[in-house]
Amino acid sequence: MSTLEIAGLCFLALFVLGGALGTVLSRNLVHSVLWLALVLVATAGLYARLCAGFLAGAQVLLYAGGVITLAIFAVMLSSRMQGGPILHESVRRGRGALAALAVGALLVGVLLSTDFVIPRDLPVVDAADLGRSFLGEYVLPFEVLSVLLVVAMIGALTIARKEDP
């Protein structure tokens, strides 16, 4: 890898990790949501770096567009119904950090002790390949997923609507 590529990756990693820390440490719920948006957009950059351009676009549209909008709506609605700002403190930080360190140490240890065989010059999977996979090999899960999305949206509406007047 050239120095420029390494610098670019480190730049993205800085945004991802910094945004993640902001999400879990911020004392303001809206700030947490915005930090999460930063993580999701930086992740789209990582996908582009890993030659997954279509996925990068889907990440920005679905996650950064859909999920963040939903989350901001939920924050505003629930703080209005609650009649005051939402408490967003962290509790039991010591124990949480211990558990997170244990998980992280396990994962990083396994990763560093594994020899990955990285092949060179693999073909790049583009959107056309993805489309062929979706409508060929994976057509049944694809259709089931669309039904699931419809069910989830109707379910969310039913759960969140006001009681019958």
Add this chain to the structure above:
Amino acid sequence: MSDVQFCLLLAALLFSIGVFGLLTRRNAIGILLSIELMANAVNINLVAFSRVHGGAAGQVFALFAIALTVAEVSIGLALVILMARQRRTIDIGEARDLHG
């Protein structure tokens, strides 16, 4: 270190930050955001391994995972709004109707 290994390391760190948030947050939206972080780490792993594998399967599954997460978050936030309406709080410590 190749860029694939770099992304795997990054995803491991992101996942453990998500675990920290999941364990320390008290309100339901904060917990959902932490779950988002962890799901995002899993997606990074899927895409990184798909880069090594060379086929489309990894990216297809990452797209499935993204769509499933969107469905999960919409249901979760609907539950949060329901809880805020009925109890005037979204602190999960207050949700203990099924506590024996």
